[in-house]
Amino acid sequence: MGGDRRVRNPHRRFLHWTRRAVQVFFLSAFVSLSWAASYPPSRLPAENLFLRVDPLGALDAFYRAGAFLPLWPALALLFLSLLSGRFFCGWVCPLGSALELVPSVHRLRKRRKIEDLRPRSVSGNPLPAGARRIRAKYLLLLALVVLFPLGVNLLWLFDPLVIANRSAIQVFAGSIPFVLLGLLALAQVMGPRFWCQEICPLGALLSATTAAGKVLGGNHALLALVKEEDACIHCGHCASACPFAITEVADLRESGKVNVPDCALCGECVKACPVRGALALVSLGKVLLASRGFDRSFGHPEGPEGEVREK
Amino acid sequence: MEKGRGFPGSTGGAPSPEGRKKEGEGIARPRLVSISRRDLLALGVVGLISGAAFAVLGEKNRAVPILRPPGAQDEVAFVDRCLRCLECVRACMTGCLEPAGREFGIDRFLTPRFNPALAKCEFEVCGRACARACPVGAIQVPSDREVRIGTASVDRGKCIAWRDGKDCLVCYERCSYQAIEPDTRGRPRVLGERCTGCGACQNTCVTCPDPAIVVYPLQAVPREGGGRRKSRP
Structure with missing residues (x-):
C-alpha cells in the first residue's frame, strides 16, 4: 500500500485516518453488540x-418467513448501495475492517507497475481493456442463491457478517475461529482485500446493486469517486494503492464520477494520487477529500484544478 | 508489453503518451467474456474452503440425533435455515447451548446444540433469549406448554436406584414438570407426555461418569428398560 513517499500531502493522512477511525468505530460497535448479545x-x-x-x-x-418488515435494515443497505456503491465494504464491514487492520506481509512487497496490476488471462496475457471478466464472486453468489432453496445452506461458510459474528463469539468463548484464521492467512498471501473483491458473496451482491444503481439512476449520488481526466497523468499510483485491485480508475479516459461497481469508495487512490485535483471523494456535490492540493470546499476559486466537474 | 518501464508519475509526473497508445494494441481482439488469473485463483480458494470443510467434517450425518434449542423448527428446516452465527449460543441465559461438533456431520456443524450436561434449559424463565437473538427466525417461540425439546429416558443399567437399589431420586426432586415419578420401590420412571426435555434431570444425575437419565430428541427416545440404548445425543 502507500503512495510515493516523496510526495507529501497534508490531506492524505487525514483521509487515511478518517477511514481507519470509521472502520475501528464499526468494528468495535460490532464486537460490543456481539458481546451485548x-x-x-x-x-x-x-x-x-x-x-x-x-x-x-x-x-x-425471507425464503421461509416471507415477511418484508423485519428485513428493513437489509433493504436499507441495498438502497444505500444503489445510491452510493460498495461503501459498506470499504468503511463498515467488520470482516473487511478486520482483514485490513491486521498487518499484511503482502503490503511490504514492492509496488508493482500498472501493467502488472491489470487482470491477466489464465495464459498470462493482460486482458484487453473491454473484456468482461467472469468474476468468481458472482459465480459464488449465484451458486449460493441457487443452492439455498434446494436445501444446501452454505451461507454460513461464505457470508462475511456471519463469519465475523461467529468468529467474535468463538473468540469470546475461547474456541478457534478457523474460517477467520483462513481468511487472515489468505490476506497475507494475496493482499488484505482479496477475499472482499474476488470471493465475498455479499461484496458481489453489493457490486451488482451498484451496477443496478447506475442503470436506475442512483449513480453514486451519496458518495462518489470523481476523476478529473485533464489533470490525470495516468501514472497508475491509484491502481497500485487500491486495496481492491481496481485498475479501471487509472485507465478511465473521461472526467466525472467513476462508476466502477467493484469500487468500495475507500479513498486509498485519492490518498495515493500525486496530482493536485485528479481524484476526489465527493458527497452530494461537496468534496469530502481530494488528492493533493485539492481544496476541501467545492469549486475553490484558487484555480481550475480545485474544481470538480460534475457530469 | 514493455517491461522495465517505471511509473512516469513517480519521476516528475510527465504524462505518458506511449503508455496511452500501448493500451489495447498488440492484443488479440477482446473476447466477449474471459476469465482472469485472479478469478481462477479465487475460484480455487472457494473450492479449497468448501473442499476442506467437506473433508474435515465428512458427509451429512443425520444418524446422530441432536437436541435443539426450545422452539426450533423441525430438523431439516432448521438446518437449512440456520446461519451458524451463534447468536443463540451467546444469548442463552444458562449457557446450555453449544455449537455442534464435527460428529454431527457437515450440514449441522456449528449449529446450536442443546447440551443438558452444560446446564438446564430455563425456557420459562429466560424469555426465549435464543429465539429472540436468532436473526433469521430459525428458532420460533411456541407457548411454554408446547415446548418439547426432547424426552428424558432412564438407563436402568446405570441408574443406582434401579441397578443397586439405592435411595436416589435426585432427578425426581429436580424435575419442574412432575414428569418423573418414583414407582413403589422408589425407582424413577419418566412420564413421557409431561417431559419437556429441559434437561434438569440429566444435569443433576449423580451417576459417574455418564448420567443415567438422558434427554433424547423426540425421534430418538429409547424405550426405558435395561436394554441397550441408542447412541447418545
Whole structure:
C-alpha cells in the first residue's frame, strides 16, 4: 500500500485516518453488540443489527418467513448501495475492517507497475481493456442463491457478517475461529482485500446493486469517486494503492464520477494520487477529500484544478 | 508489453503518451467474456474452503440425533435455515447451548446444540433469549406448554436406584414438570407426555461418569428398560 513517499500531502493522512477511525468505530460497535448479545437480552434496536443488515441473511429469513418488515435494515443497505456503491465494504464491514487492520506481509512487497496490476488471462496475457471478466464472486453468489432453496445452506461458510459474528463469539468463548484464521492467512498471501473483491458473496451482491444503481439512476449520488481526466497523468499510483485491485480508475479516459461497481469508495487512490485535483471523494456535490492540493470546499476559486466537474 | 518501464508519475509526473497508445494494441481482439488469473485463483480458494470443510467434517450425518434449542423448527428446516452465527449460543441465559461438533456431520456443524450436561434449559424463565437473538427466525417461540425439546429416558443399567437399589431420586426432586415419578420401590420412571426435555434431570444425575437419565430428541427416545440404548445425543 502507500503512495510515493516523496510526495507529501497534508490531506492524505487525514483521509487515511478518517477511514481507519470509521472502520475501528464499526468494528468495535460490532464486537460490543456481539458481546451485548449475552443474557439478559438488551432492548436496543441495534441488537443483531449487523446480522440483520446482511442482505444474504435476509434472503435466508425471507425464503421461509416471507415477511418484508423485519428485513428493513437489509433493504436499507441495498438502497444505500444503489445510491452510493460498495461503501459498506470499504468503511463498515467488520470482516473487511478486520482483514485490513491486521498487518499484511503482502503490503511490504514492492509496488508493482500498472501493467502488472491489470487482470491477466489464465495464459498470462493482460486482458484487453473491454473484456468482461467472469468474476468468481458472482459465480459464488449465484451458486449460493441457487443452492439455498434446494436445501444446501452454505451461507454460513461464505457470508462475511456471519463469519465475523461467529468468529467474535468463538473468540469470546475461547474456541478457534478457523474460517477467520483462513481468511487472515489468505490476506497475507494475496493482499488484505482479496477475499472482499474476488470471493465475498455479499461484496458481489453489493457490486451488482451498484451496477443496478447506475442503470436506475442512483449513480453514486451519496458518495462518489470523481476523476478529473485533464489533470490525470495516468501514472497508475491509484491502481497500485487500491486495496481492491481496481485498475479501471487509472485507465478511465473521461472526467466525472467513476462508476466502477467493484469500487468500495475507500479513498486509498485519492490518498495515493500525486496530482493536485485528479481524484476526489465527493458527497452530494461537496468534496469530502481530494488528492493533493485539492481544496476541501467545492469549486475553490484558487484555480481550475480545485474544481470538480460534475457530469 | 514493455517491461522495465517505471511509473512516469513517480519521476516528475510527465504524462505518458506511449503508455496511452500501448493500451489495447498488440492484443488479440477482446473476447466477449474471459476469465482472469485472479478469478481462477479465487475460484480455487472457494473450492479449497468448501473442499476442506467437506473433508474435515465428512458427509451429512443425520444418524446422530441432536437436541435443539426450545422452539426450533423441525430438523431439516432448521438446518437449512440456520446461519451458524451463534447468536443463540451467546444469548442463552444458562449457557446450555453449544455449537455442534464435527460428529454431527457437515450440514449441522456449528449449529446450536442443546447440551443438558452444560446446564438446564430455563425456557420459562429466560424469555426465549435464543429465539429472540436468532436473526433469521430459525428458532420460533411456541407457548411454554408446547415446548418439547426432547424426552428424558432412564438407563436402568446405570441408574443406582434401579441397578443397586439405592435411595436416589435426585432427578425426581429436580424435575419442574412432575414428569418423573418414583414407582413403589422408589425407582424413577419418566412420564413421557409431561417431559419437556429441559434437561434438569440429566444435569443433576449423580451417576459417574455418564448420567443415567438422558434427554433424547423426540425421534430418538429409547424405550426405558435395561436394554441397550441408542447412541447418545
